Amino acid sequence: MASTTCLHALLILTLQLCFLSNSQAAKHSHSSSTSRSGRHHHHSSSSSAFPNPKLHQAYIALQAWKKVIYSDPYNFTTNWVGPSVCNYKGIYCAAPPYDHTIKVVASIDLNGGDIAGFLPEELGLLTDLALFHLNSNRFCGIIPQKISNLSLLYELDISNNRFVGPFPHVVLNLPTLNYLDIRYNEFEGPLPSELFSKKLDAIFVNNNRFTNVIPPNFGVNSASVLVIANNNFGGCLPPSIAKLADTLEELLLINTSLSGCLPPEVGYLYKLTVLDVSYNNLVGPIPYSLAGLAKLEQLNLAHNMMSGVVPDGVCCLPNLANFTFSYNFFCEEEGICKNLSSKGVAFDDRRNCLPDKPLQRSNKVCQPVLEHPVECFEQHCNSSGVGGGSGAFASISSAMPVAAPLLSPSNAPSYT
Template identity: 75%
Template sequence: MKLETKHTGDHRSSVGNPRLKQAYIGLQAWKKVIYSDPTNFTTNWVGSSVCSYRGIFCGPAMDDNTTTVVSGIDLNHLDIAGFLPDELGLLSDLAVFHINSNRFCGILPQSLSNLSLLHELDVSNNRFVGPFPSVVLSLPSLRYLDLRYNEFEGAVPSQLFNNITLDAIFVNNNRFTSVIPSNLGMSTASVVVFANNKFGGCLPPSIANFANSMEELLLINTSLTGCLPEEVGYLYKLRVLDVSNNQLVGPIPYSIAGLSHLEQLNLAHNMMSGDVSTGICVLPNLANFTLSYNYFCEEEGICGNLTSRGVVFDDRRNCLIGKKQQRSKKECDAVLDHPVHCHHFQCRQQT
């Protein structure tokens, strides 16, 4: 969401407005725990007219359009260092909170649970630590959650996927472990990015529950094992599927051939094998198909020359006879002599 509400610096200051008074207390408490502000962005956070503060956006209250409140905060890309004080919970009218690309550290305060109107929370590219910030599970209006590029660790709670309001979930590039929750598809998110964590386990069949919403699913480098479930092919709105750099085995589910909106499919750097079927290669919107560094042994029909269709295609380091830059016979035999039976793999579950 782009913050467009203009500052209203003098007409409705915090004088006589209890909500702006509360916002003033919260913002002043925050300023006291900002240790470095290299661009001096917060130097005008002085006085009670909080709507004139840089990065602070005001507008009419949702329950009373005659009352001005602080509705948004945007401190993106400012290299500010500090932490988030409990007093931020006083800004109960916040709808948007963006502080990405700074040096904020510590944990997200539990007082943020007071922000019942918050629908965008972006704390990405900072130095936050600790377990998954459970406070975000108590935000009833949240639609956009961005926690990427921090130092959060431990399990991602299954409750996150019980939230039917969330549209975008970014938890990539943290230190999350355990497994991907088995109730993964209970939310209605259109974008989910798990990349660059250490989840392990396999992609649960419940992914099928995302069928009516999922458009982008990125699971790059998440230590996934087992086979891709056939249920991936039920995500009929999917445009981007990236499961590269994992330990996936087995064939490409033929159900993927039904994803008519699919534009990007990246299976690279796994241990997948079998045939690459024509049904996938003729998908009408396919623009980029990468299957390099696997053990595929045959490309059906047009799959052998996808570049002729204008598709960006990479099939290096497989077991494709007659193709250049393939694995050695010894490498291929070591894997292909032990065919994978996907029904033997069982997901470890987390509820």
């Protein structure tokens, strides 16, 4: 009971902080939504049954939503009956910044409900919503356009559902959005460049069906976490990634069909703790600039076509705990790289071209690669494969194993 009370108190505190940080937007939302409230009529409860018009609007929205929920195995919405919406399971109320004498619906948390249905346009009536969490359900269809009315929305998590269609551009119209998680759905097509122009702290778009290339303005936002793994982008990692130097802490680009060389600008990300570019088509050497990532804890370069020397400067990083560079074509390890276990670093150097190391590639496979070193300054990016690489890499790429998908959000360990 004590832990439940503390959790509820923490949630209310989080909501109040979200409200306070967006008070100016709240005033606008209040005035616009009040004018809208007069155009909506109650369905089964008189407006006089509600403490304020905002809760009446919430009732209309939640009842409309309940009607398009087809399966609710854990009975999340069973008690969504009557005007006391603040007592509905998964619905949390708090005082908005523009009026501390009332309560409004400030948060929805239906995570792990296994609920099937879709999202109705009436959800746009919840104009004071700050947190919207629907992780691990079976919601399908597209994201309704009326979601753009949620001018105070701070966190949107619709991950691990069955949403479809192109990237939901409506989220780009949410002025106070800080956290976006749309992973493990069926979104497809290109990522809009506008996504990386928004001031978002965390972006999770992994495990969808996004294609095309990573937008060239990839690094112009202020994110601390970027996860775009398990999509089919192709092309190179844009040098603009350097613009995230003051904020980015975790960058996961697993299995995104990246090609070309890893740009030296990655080494400018001095706050980085996690860098994972495994299961791609990257070629060339490890940029020595990575030796400047003093906070780096996890580095995964596995299952690419990189070659050259594993530099001592990277192996000596003070916080490095796990370094995986297996299934590449590295031919030499400098200094401490030859014995990372003595430094307490977990490592995997299998299936390279390292002399006197076990479980390496055969000389027949390694020799063509070693005879045609990749010059990164000659590389030219494209969206269909390795840009400017030698024929030796092209012939080997077909034998590279396919990446396993990341764990679903309900099972995956948190990186944050």
